[in-house]
Amino acid sequence: MGIIERKLRNRENIRNTILTAALEIVKKEGWHSLSMRKIAQIIEYTVPVIYEYFASKDALLNELTKTGFKRLAAVLQKARILEDQPGQKLKKMWTAYWDFAFAQSEFYQLMFGIDTHCCQEKVILDDDENPSKMFLSVLAEIQGVDASDQQVSSQYFAMWSAVHGLIAINMVNPQNSEAFNMKVLENLIAGFTNYK
Known part of the structure; x- marks a missing residue:
């Protein structure tokens, strides 16, 4: 391996170390506790080194959101x-969405600003990485129309609002059992798609 490749690999390793340290802080203390100073302490570098990789805290949050x-x-x-x-695809996808929200709660909170501020920059995703595009394609398949159809978009947005709202309620103030939440989720899907 040449010097240039080694430097690039080393740079990527430090960048990943910064992101990993940020997640460690968040898992222990929450998003409100994240600071460049704390990251620097964990990775044993100075704060200016972190700014060589991320121009601001928002840039770091943007990368974690992606x-x-x-x-x-x-x-x-x-x-x-x-x-x-x-x-059935739609049901599996919304169930997987729900599971992700709680298994990867730190990411979900950041992505959607639950109990924290989401990043200020708009996150640009490829279509195959965009959850809304994935749901739109399945809803369009159910309705037998194009995914760009306004009815499909409004149905997706209504479904997402309901599911996301249920997730947010359970993250901020969990009171319902898992069985109850799954029943609500199934009823939401059935109600929006006439699928049982």
Whole structure:
């Protein structure tokens, strides 16, 4: 390996170390406790070194948000290919979405600003990494229309609002049992798609 490749690999390793340290802080103390100073302490570098990799805290949050959306897309893609029937696909995808929200709660909170401020920059995703595009394609398949159809968009937004709202309620003030939440989730899907 040449010097240039080694430097690039070393730079990427430090960048990943910064992101990993940020997540460690968040898992222990929450998003409100994240600071460049704390990251620097964990990775044993100075704060200016971190700014060589991320121009601001928002830039770092933006990168973590992208990572969260990519992870969510991978989970949804896996759920989508498990079923052939569109209604079943949709059910599996929303269940996977729910599971992701709680298994990867730090990412979900950042991605959607639950109990924290989400990043200020708009996150640009490829279509195959964009959860909304994935849901739109399945809803369009169910309705037999194009994914750009306004009815499909409004149905997706209504479904997402309901599911996201239920997730947010359970993250901020969990009171319902898992069985109850799953029943509500199934009723939401059935109500929006006439699928049982």
